[in-house]
Amino acid sequence: MSRFPHVRIGDDVRAQEQLLSEHCGIETLQLVVGGSMGAQQTYEWMVRFPGRVKRAAPIAGTAQNTPHDFLFTKALVEAITSDPGFKDGEYSSNADVVDGLKRHAGIWAVMGFSTEFWKQEVWRALEFDSKEAFMEGFLEPYFTAMDPNDLLCMAWKWQRGDVARHTGGDLAEALGRNEAVTRIVPINEDMFFPVRDHEYELELTPHATIRVIDDLLGHLALFGVAPTYIGQVDRYLQELLGEDV
Incomplete structure (x- = not known):
């Protein structure tokens, strides 16, 4: 395992796309959603396959990892x-x-x-x-x-998650490719991905709005142990799925 090659978020998404298209016959995705590194994958889907993603909800993660x-x-x-x-x-x-x-x-x-x-x-x-x-x-x-x-x-x-790899380092150009109706969903007490980092990327992402999860656990609210966490996620996703695309 020590000699296992480095892989990127983009490799994950390429494998997912191949599985969906070649083995499941699925070309259009009604919703791509994920938390933390799953949010990085969601952004990768939005930028790499923009015409195929109808709705997207990156939760507690950014399109470009921060210093x-x-x-x-x-x-x-x-x-x-x-x-x-x-x-x-x-x-x-x-x-x-x-x-x-x-x-x-x-x-x-x-x-x-x-x-x-x-x-x-x-x-x-x-x-x-x-x-x-x-x-x-x-x-x-x-x-x-x-x-x-x-x-x-x-x-x-995680360290190298960055959709701007597709556009020579230009994050605005990369996020500008997005065609999905998008909910950017930070957690208000998250110390990895604070709300302001999501708000910065929100300004660069077409068709996007923000909904903030209120949870004292911080980033690891993603464990879903707080009784109010899942309800907030469900509400925001139901709202998103109710939108015409």
Whole structure:
């Protein structure tokens, strides 16, 4: 796995398109939707195949990765690769890299959840009696079960998500290709993809409006554990699907 080639968001979308067109016979998509890196894929669909996407809803993710998120992801990578058990990617199992994966989880705790999540002790609603118990009982097991090289593959892809690769670096030109009726959907407490980053891309995206999800969890509201999160997503998607295209 350490020698697995780098892949990009565009590679994901090319594979999806090939599956849909060649194996399922589907040429027109009524809605493309995804969260986080799924939002990056949604933007890729909008720009790469504009005439085939009727509606689009990127949730908590941007069309062009930001310098902040590039540096954050670099820290996530180094948390794993600095573990001696990583052995340049030639470990025997994820258990060999458990210390690095725990550090990886700790960084996610700082940025994946909002400051208000920790300040208001929202983890108590998830039936944990301390922030340490939440880390040990939820976030650390979530990440230590994962394959380190797989996480690094996704991190490299996330860092380089950028639809402007299609237009020589011109983001406005790339997003200007969009023909889909679009809802850009940030999460108000997201520390990776703040609302202002979505608002900037909104101004460059034809046929787009914005709807903001209110959730104290921040980016990891995408886990869908808050009782109000799914209802907001459903409402915005139903609204979008009700529009004529």
